[in-house]
Amino acid sequence: MAQGLTIFPPPLKTFSQKTEKAVSTALGQRLAASNPIHQGLATYLHIAGIEKGYGYFAPNVPGAYKLVFELRYQDGRVEYALPRVNSAAAGLRIASLLDEIGRVRSDALREYIVKMLAYSTWREHPEVQAIRAVFGLISLPSASEFGQGKRESYRFLYAYDFSRRNLPAEPDGP
Amino acid sequence: MNGMQAPRERVFAFLFPAEADNWLAVLRVGLGLQAVLYALSLRNDWSYLLSETGQGLVGRDLTEAILSVESHFVPKLAWLVTLGAHVGLHEETVLDATWTCLFVVGCTLLLGLFCRSSAILAWFLHLCAAKSGGFVSYGVDNFMTIGLFYLMLSPLPDRYSVDWRLRKRRSKDPQLLGFWRRVLQLHLCLIYFFSGLTKCLGSGWWDGSNLWRALIRPPSNIIDPEVLVRWKDLFPVAGFLIFFLEIGYPIFIWKRRTRGAWLICICGMHIVIGLAMGMYLFALIMIVLNVAAFGPGLMQAKRERTAPQMEEIVA
Numbered sequence: 001m002a003q004g005l006t007i008f009p010p011p012l013k014t015f016s017q018k019t020e021k022a023v024s025t026a027l028g029q030r031l032a033a034s035n036p037i038h039q040g041l042a043t044y045l046h047i048a049g050i051e052k053g054y055g056y057f058a059p060n061v062p063g064a065y066k067l068v069f070e071l072r073y074q075d076g077r078v079e080y081a082l083p084r085v086n087s088a089a090a091g092l093r094i095a096s097l098l099d100e101i102g103r104v105r106s107d108a109l110r111e112y113i114v115k116m117l118a119y120s121t122w123r124e125h126p127e128v129q130a131i132r133a134v135f136g137l138i139s140l141p142s143a144s145e146f147g148q149g150k151r152e153s154y155r156f157l158y159a160y161d162f163s164r165r166n167l168p169a170e171p172d173g174p
Numbered sequence: 175m176n177g178m179q180a181p182r183e184r185v186f187a188f189l190f191p192a193e194a195d196n197w198l199a200v201l202r203v204g205l206g207l208q209a210v211l212y213a214l215s216l217r218n219d220w221s222y223l224l225s226e227t228g229q230g231l232v233g234r235d236l237t238e239a240i241l242s243v244e245s246h247f248v249p250k251l252a253w254l255v256t257l258g259a260h261v262g263l264h265e266e267t268v269l270d271a272t273w274t275c276l277f278v279v280g281c282t283l284l285l286g287l288f289c290r291s292s293a294i295l296a297w298f299l300h301l302c303a304a305k306s307g308g309f310v311s312y313g314v315d316n317f318m319t320i321g322l323f324y325l326m327l328s329p330l331p332d333r334y335s336v337d338w339r340l341r342k343r344r345s346k347d348p349q350l351l352g353f354w355r356r357v358l359q360l361h362l363c364l365i366y367f368f369s370g371l372t373k374c375l376g377s378g379w380w381d382g383s384n385l386w387r388a389l390i391r392p393p394s395n396i397i398d399p400e401v402l403v404r405w406k407d408l409f410p411v412a413g414f415l416i417f418f419l420e421i422g423y424p425i426f427i428w429k430r431r432t433r434g435a436w437l438i439c440i441c442g443m444h445i446v447i448g449l450a451m452g453m454y455l456f457a458l459i460m461i462v463l464n465v466a467a468f469g470p471g472l473m474q475a476k477r478e479r480t481a482p483q484m485e486e487i488v489a
Binding site (some may be wrong): 091 | 246366369
């Protein structure tokens, strides 16, 4: 509500922002990280499993993210790969990781996570010379659009180039 | 004075009701099963998801560093790895040992053997894995932490456990059985209320579009959209029902007349989510928490409700 993502009218946004501020103060989130009260409250919230809210798939269901690795070999060959795991249960966790990357506001942090994922792919394909990681959003059609033949589409968000020297290049913005 | 005492007594009676340990048995067995299935489902990816940077998928170093900014005292795998390194154990060995311990304590919880120690160890090991793998954790980890946290604090063992039957162990604080059940019940009410509230604030839960998106969104797109689209007119009704069930939970789950129906509907919703979206572990943990909190005593409540009606008929 405080971020204006709901159907509530704008006047309630101010009220929500004030409430959010009050709650975060009560939970010690406005204190310095080194403050013992902050540390104590944060520890309790984490060990009891109550550090996050319960708004699953709310207020709206976001699109899904996709990360594709373009593997470039020395002989000019190009292959494509996705982050790989061995089970469906771990697959759900990869989806959670991609959502996390999509939510990250820090460019540096996003690039670092993508770089780690690229390295894990590199270990499986050691002969690859360079990897281009392309991160995008899967736009989902509505039920009516699907009925009319429209299918999911892929919207480019970021791309990162990694070379053998482990030096990530500047990302291409959307 | 009496007027002040009565509400205080009512609050006390509400928070500390006399309670049998059936609910605790459900919670223990359910969470034991959950821990076993959780461990099995991640067996082939455990090290890959939780290794340090340069060995695994993302590397837990980053997650653990972010966690340390919030608090230095939240359990994490780095503690175990550091401890293992002191006795010459490699990281992979420690991670394998952690997985094995989690699986074993899941089994001992199922049986009710060394209940208290098993519950504490299950909570600790799962929490280490969930926190160190923060980027790859999702709702199921939160609810497992919640469940194991309450189990660990509850007055174990219950009468159906091996500890009770064969080792003749008894709970030291049986008077707290009702209190911890009440805490779990109230926590579930908060969870569903806020889950329902946030859903009803999004326009997509009123017109059914969110339900459609949730079902076709990878990797939860188990049912073919060609099949789903035939039922598109039902989505607005189903979307409304979901948040109505959730937002109405704190009211209707307490009323004797509606408790059974509400519990069945909520569990049914989680079964459908589990099957339609492939979130089996998430479905199981939610059903376990719900059944433990509101299941035991339901049949008794129904009998109590029907008895006066029969008397009325006779009269």
